[in-house]
Amino acid sequence: MNLLLKIWRQKGPNEQGKMVDYPVTDISEDMSFLEMLDILNDQLVVKGEEPVSFDHDCREGICGMCSLYINGQAHGPERLITTCQLHMRSFKDGETIYIEPWRAKAFPVVKDLVVDRGAFDRIMNVGGFVSVNTGGAQDANCLPVSKIDADKAFDAATCIGCGACVATCKNSSAMLFVSAKVSQLALLPQGKIEATERVLNMVEQMDVEGFGNCTNTGACEVECPKGISLENIARMNREYIVAGVMSEEKKEVTGGF
């Protein structure tokens, strides 16, 4: 396959970036998308040019490190996969492929296609945990969990925090990510104790980071590589409304309901 790549190049966080054309030839359709970029980078190094920086780690779809906005879609044209699971057979010979970093104020570009997703870590720091003191493990039967709740919590917990929801959302909203992290704990007895503070703190931090608001277009759910459901966003909205009305703490509620 011969392809024309249009890739966002940006030397550093404060530098001006631009789209640069890179023709690549003899690409096998069995290659993964990242292998194709590896080949491009090999060629650039041989030519003495700066290789294209992009995030990647496990390359098997579970770490959430790879990103890339490919031809106008997060993780490319296929459903329920990350960029590392995308193969060149999804493209046609002679196609022009646009490759851009996630675009959001809260995800500043570090270099080329690499963005800083530290905002997600800071959201997790204020509530994405349960405060359990260590000690002798109690009998599991002391904490019964219904099968439905266990499944829903697990589904929410499959979020790998890649940021495709933010990249895809026309508002750069992080609601799908935050709601998955709120839900995976709120559904389980261990997480219920801190549920009120958790949802208030995480939503507050989400706003501080400069993410946009949810307008329910549903784009995030479609592009999410793990298929996280919009049901989680509704659950977070419920938790947030109840927490705002019922909580003992005085916290400003800043939702756009």
Place this chain on the structure above:
Amino acid sequence: MGLTGFFLITFLVVHASINACIWFNDGGETFTFYAHFMGTNTIVHFMEAGLFVGLILHVVDGLLLWKQNRDARPVQYAYNNPRKNSTWYSRSMALLGTLILLFLVIHLYDFWAPNRVEYVTTGEEKDLFQMMQERFESLPIVILYCAGCFSLFWHLLHGFKSAFQSLGLNHSKYNKAIEVAGIAFAIIVPAVFALMPISMYFHLVH
């Protein structure tokens, strides 16, 4: 947005129901009876003030969201393909809302404002039925009203079910019903509104 949206949806039901009385073809008698009640009852006047507050909150909230959401992405994509993951009308609520607002200004100027001015100055009401008949003699006005209703259709098509989601009302048992009700509401209410100027233009209402 969801709360104020629901509030405005209830107003649409009242407005559409009363105006649909023109189709009794009794020279506007039933319509005028209810319109007179709505125009002169003190409690309704307070509700009307509440309606304007609700409308303004909806608009201001919407504009704030639009501003914040625009600021959340300072650098746009060189190439974006949102059609693959969402409907155009769900992404264009601010635009559709602005079109509806522009229509609303014209609409209030046509009927509500002259009637209120008359009521405040003389204590009498205008003949709204006759005003409608005169106004909808003009084809451009009829087209303008239909365009307003068309914007409302798209706005409701997303807004109705979106309001439920925003308020956390999402349940696998009822989602389908909410979606179907939303589509039905988005079609029926704007269609009822649009049929008024159309049927008046073709003199189907006496």
